[in-house]
Amino acid sequence: MTWTPHATVAVIVEDPKGQFLMVEEVSNGQVVFNQPAGHVEEDEAILSAVRRETLEETGWEVEPTHFLGIYTYKAPANGVTYYRFCYSAKALRRVSEQLDDGILAAHWLSLDAIRKLGTRLRSPLVLQCIEDYRDGRRYPLDVVVDTQT
Template identity: 55%
Template sequence: MTWQPHITVATIIEDQGRFLLVEEFKAGQHVFNQPAGHLEANESLLQAALRETLEETAWEVELTGIVGIYLYTAPSNGVTYQRICFAARALKHHPQRVLDSDIVRAVWMTRDELLADPTRWRSELVPRCIDDYLNGPLHSLTLIRD
C-alpha cells in the first residue's frame, strides 16, 4: 500500500476575541473546524486558503501570516494530513453566497465557547491552532515559496 499524506490548509480569522469557524456534518455528527480543505491541482497554498475560506464561510479575507505547519494522523481512518494554518483578517462578507454542501453554517465563536464541548471539534487541531495563533509567533507569508 502506498502512503500519501494529504495537504490541507486552514485559516484562523479573529475579530474582537471571536473566531470564524464552520459547523460541518461529518460521520453523522455536527462538528466545528476552521475554514479548511485540500490543496487542489495548480493552486498555491495561499490561493487554497483564500478559496476554502470563501467557499466555506462566504467571507473574503486577507492572509496576514502563518500560524504553523502541522502533521496529523486521524485516529478515525489513519489518514495523515499536513495542515498549513494561516491567520487572516475578515474583509467582506457575502451573505447571499451558498456555502459548500457539507457546511451547515459559518459561526463566530469565542475560544471558551469552542472549548466548552470537545466532542464537537473536528480534531484536536481546531483548538490547538487557535492557541498557537494566540500565543504566537505569527510567521511571515514569505515563508511560503511557490
C-alpha cells in the first residue's frame, strides 16, 4: 500500500479585540470547531490555499502575514496523516455570507472560549496552533519555498 499524506493549510486570524476566527463544521457526523483550514489543491500555491480556504469557509478575505510551522497529525478516525501548514493572517473584509458545504457558521471566539470547547475541537492541533501563535511563534512567509507561486 502506498502512503499518501494529506497537505493542508490552517489559518490563525486574530481581530483587534483578541478574538479568533473559527469555523463550526460537521466532520464525521459531529459538529466540531476548527480554524479556517483545508486541503491544498493540485498545482495551487500554498498561500493561495490559505486565502481560498479562509474565504470559502468564513466569507472573509485575508492577507497572510507569517508562517507558524508545519504540524503533523495522524487522525484516529481514518488513519490519515495530515501535514498542516499553519499561517497567521490579517482579516481584510467580509465579502460573502455563503460558506462551503459542511460549514455551519464562522465565529469570532476568545482563547478562553476555544479552550472550553475541549473535545469539540476538530483535532489537538487547533489549540496548539493558536497557543503557538499567542506565544509569539512567527516566521517570514518566504521560509516556505513554493514554486507554484
